[in-house]
Amino acid sequence: MEVLAYLVPLALALGIIGLLGFLWSLRSGQYDDLDGAGWRAIADDDPPSPPA
């Protein structure tokens, strides 16, 4: 049962990292445009260049 000594803190730490990650993504506006985000992922990401 000594394994609990590091497994429990590890589990808690992972949970907290996940939560912080979520709060960060929320704050950086990643949930503001759910429709557009899906399309951005599959768009060609060549650098914006002035049209000829």
Add this chain to the structure above:
Amino acid sequence: MAVTRDFSHYVKDLGSGLAHLDLAVEGVSCAGCMMKIERGLSAIPNVTLARVNLTDRRLAVEWKKGTIDPAQFVDRLAALGYKAYPFEPIRAEVVEVEQSRFLLRCLGVAAFATMNVMMLSVPVWSGNVTDMIPEQRDFFHWLSALIALPAAAYAGQPFFRSAFGALRARSVNMDVPISIGVVLALGMSIVETIHHAEHAYFDAAIMLLTFLLVGRYLDQNMRRRTRAVAGNLAALKAETATKFISSTEISEVPVAAIVPGDIVLLRPGERCAIDGKVIDGRSEIDQSLITGETRHVAAEAGTAVYAGTMNISGTLRVRVGAAAEGTLLAEISRLLENALQARSRYVQLADRASRLYAPVVHATALLTMLGWVALGANWHDAIVIAIAVLIITCPCALGLAIPTVQTIVAGTLFRAGVLLNSGDAVERVADVDTVVFDKTGTLTLPELDVVNTAAIPADVLQLAGRLALASHHPVAAAVARASKAMSPLEGIVEEPGQGVRGLVDGVELRLGRPSFCNADRMANEILSTDPEISVVAFSRGPERYVFAVRQQLRPDAAATIRGLIERGIMVEILSGDRELAVRHAATALGVVGWRAGLAPADKISHIEDLKRRGRTVMMVGDGLNDAPALAAASASMSPVSATHLSQAAADMIFLGRDLAPVLSAIVFSRKALQLMRENLALAIGYNVLAVPIAIAGYATPLVAAAAMSGSSILVMLNSLRARRVAPEVT
């Protein structure tokens, strides 16, 4: 006089030398548009950011301050094929966005806490039957408390605040039993953990919050999206006015930047965006959006003009007045205020359910406790069992039953061209058994149409249309629209108050008053057949043609009204227009009950009368004169072309040229209400099954968790049926 566009009102200074502008963009519908716009704008030098929000159909642009005129973005977007309008978020929307983010944050915290507490609970549940020693169980309970208590304190805020508010107002809402249940469950679990007891309910309490927050977030998100669309519509209406910035120079500025005392120019064919008094010029004004009257009113120096009226023939200078200066407007505002106060506050289904639910649940818990004591159990056990009853009955599925249906129905309605203005609109529209229509702009289309295109040769129509493009007169605009002409003729002269004329291939073309084109006899023939028709004459050399122009009924108005009547709904027309015109429309649509020449107060009193006779009335109207009636009715709808005041008073707004959204709104709402009732019944049925188990003392944390998630999932699945609404309404 060259017109400059002034967007400075909308430009935000971000500091550090950057400026920011939000634009509402029309016609953005796919990822291709998004990329095209972003690339097109990023290509402009000194632009640091161009980002489209596909959900809200908006565009944010940032650039180095002072290097670019913001009007350039609009021109660039126009070149790419999109119409864009500067945009300023209204306060209500900012609040909704803020609230929606807060709920998502709470949901995140609660969900992560639930996952971690569950990870600790599962070993305890299984350990109880295997080899877990009591010390280990206590340790896991303490760990659960460490996670659940701070998480519940944070994520429970929306419920605790709302429950506290309700209790202070001496009423009960759904959040009262939720808050009591959560607080008692957590409190009892701590006491039990201190006393090394077997069961702790940290997992149930935090899971309950998670499920409820899902419901709250869905509800909030629906309202936020509606606000965003409504905000875009306001921006797309492009409320600008042409303001004199000196005695000779004019500039096009947003209405928000106009103050009383400013002088604005009102050209023929322009819709007035402000209230004020004419100081110079002569014209005719179309007040149909305000009064429902289709006849034009003469305007000269001293005449009051209202926002929403259309200037027809001459150019006017208008001094902007304070908002309620006009007598008509002041009268309507007064009526509107009275109607809003008198509107009996509709009690939402969820609140009605919780008013019944909370006392029953709390009484059951109390009786359970007393019953166990009477049967000889000790107080500690009796209290633990009573609290288990409270946890089991916590209205988890009830909290989801209504928001999930509302969210899905709002989406379905949106696809049918209906926007929700208020959260409880669906429930109220579902109860409607009488629909009262305004005529002008509601049953009829807001703009004029040429009705005798069949009698005119195609090449003549085409030529007249190209000539008409030179004029701003609304009748000319109708001819231009009917001909679908795109390229204006060159060298056209406008004769004020008469029409336009020009030479093409040596032949003189004229479009305007019948007298101007020498076609009085033909015009009178047409005018005598229909009282509502206006005419515009066209001459090519010696040839004469007369176009008959009128406000036409919406293309599907008759079918929609038939559909309403088939569903047992009584239909009436209340109009401010002349009797002759209203009779004509009512006959064409097959409506028996109609009244004409009504003042705003008459409309209200008729609606009150219908209500007294036990009818549940929905008012559909667009004019300023309809706004009080919209507020007085049990439910209300406005077309998107309606005045601001009417749109604000309406529960739903419908888009497009069709009237069918009115029928769809009622059909979908009825379906939604039925699903909400089913969901409530499911949720209550689940409780009826689970409560005896809790009363008997068998509600272990495992049973509580299973009952709660089971009923929530069942309710959500039932709500999804709202997506499959009968496709018969088209």
